Amino acid sequence: MTASQKAESGMQIGQLSKKTGCNIETIRYYEKRGLLPSPPRTAGGYRLYDSDHLKRLTFVMRSRDLGFSMAEIEKLLSLVDEHQLTCHDMHQQTLAHVGDIQSKIADLKRLERVLTEIASKCSDGTVPECPIIDALYEPLDRESFL
Secondary structure, three states, rough: OOOHHHHHEEEEEHHHHHOOOOOHHHHHHHHOOOOOOOOEOOOOOOOOEEEHHHHHHHHHHHHHHOOOOOOHHHHHHHHHHHOOOOHHHHHHHHHHHHHHHHHHHHHHHHHHHHHHHHHOOOOOOOOOOHHHHHHHOOOOOOOHOO
16 A cells, blocks of 8 residues: 555544544654654644554553653664564563563552551641651651661
């Protein structure tokens, strides 16, 4: 299918937005970042997206849903575009991402523990003194936090 045939059978940005659930401004942002190629335009200047745009936008959105950063997605798409991404590469990238997620989970658990401990010192009373506020003024014991 030629570019002009794709443009004739394309969809406008609102239609792409509805099909994917992606905000119109986000689609434009992804275009500006180079995650989506610029679509052809009609004589009236409207962008016309095709099935390749739909597929690529779905890839970006799904990657974002799974917590991949914009930089990671850009890298993956670059490798895909250059036909240099192998299943092994994707497997390694995914495992590295899982490691990052596990690290974030550990950090969040530490935060939960510290905040729960601080909150447990509060009597939830009506007096102006508050152990939570006092605790926030104290230097953090980094050894116990880490």
